[in-house]
Amino acid sequence: MDIDTVRTFVAVADAGQFQEAAAELAVTQQAVSKRIAALERNLGVRLFTRTPRGARLTIDGQAFLPHARELLRVAERAAASVRTGRRPLRVDVIASRVAPSGLMRGFHRAHPEIDLDVMMLFDIETAVAAIRSGEIDASFRAVAAPGRPLPDDIASVRVLDEPLQLLTGPGHALAFARSVTVAQLVGHRIWMPGVVPGTEWAAYYDDLVAEFGLTIEATGPNFGSDALLDTIADTPALATFMGAQTRLVWPAGHGLRRIPVTDPTPVYPHSLLWHRDNPHPALATLRAHLAAATAGHDDAGTWTPGWATPRRRCR
DSSP: OOHHHHHHHHHHHHHSSHHHHHHHHTSOHHHHHHHHHHHHHHHTSOOEEEETTEEEEOHHHHHHHHHHHHHHHHHHHHHHHHSTTTSOEEEEOSSTTSHHHHHHHHHHHHOTTSOEEEEOOOSHHHHHHHHHHTSOSEEEEOOOOTTOOOOTTEEEEEEEEEEEEEEEOTTSTTTTOSOEETGGGTTSEEEOTTOOTTSHHHHHHHHHHHHHOOEEEOOSOOOOHHHHHHHHHHOTTEEEEEETTOOOOOOGGGOOEEEEEESSEEEEEEEEEEETTOOOHHHHHHHHHHHHHTTTOOOTTEEOOTTSOOOOOOO
């Protein structure tokens, strides 16, 4: 059933005249008459009786009117659910405990009036496809990975350089160091079972290994962060890398240490991706918030892969 035809029926019923309904709808009186005639043919009943004073609802018209009003209310709710600015801003943060999730929590605290849907997509190809289809509005990723340039309709800006820290158990040789240089890590086994080949973080760690001669092992099944922390705590020969803003909690008895890495400090480059034609007003608010939150960053003494998107103003 055509919504404009139903809307015309309600307008005539409320106005009591075809001419006044036409003026309200900004169409001709002839167009109103044609719409009502089409609706009557569709329903197989007369909806109005024409009188010298206008149009009066028939018994069938009176029966149909409350349902017509409900149809219009349902149509408005359906449109509002996807109307730009009325639906939640949908953002992919990759995982719940990593830095992008913290950035979005900060955004929510600063703008509690903006509705958010937080998504967690695994790989960059899935995230880019979701942005292009309109399934999500933005995603946090490391770009652009070697050999995988972003499509022309996807914009990006680097919003956070997150320092890596060394995580060790209490028996590790570096456990009580206040900081360690990258050179001091050469020869130590760094275990990272969550590094999946083909992902942007795998490309990052591949370049880190090639640049500094480190030993990063991704062997064994990935049982999640709890199992990783248990193993690091119990195995003096193993350490792992962790982002400085990664939020993990472990038992006090584990005695784990988070140690800054220096000379240079490897930083993971988080970028925000979005579709260039996305008109959602909250997206502009998010970009402005991230620009203010990460202003004044100093790249001196840090390392990122050569393929990482250069830092520029988020606007």
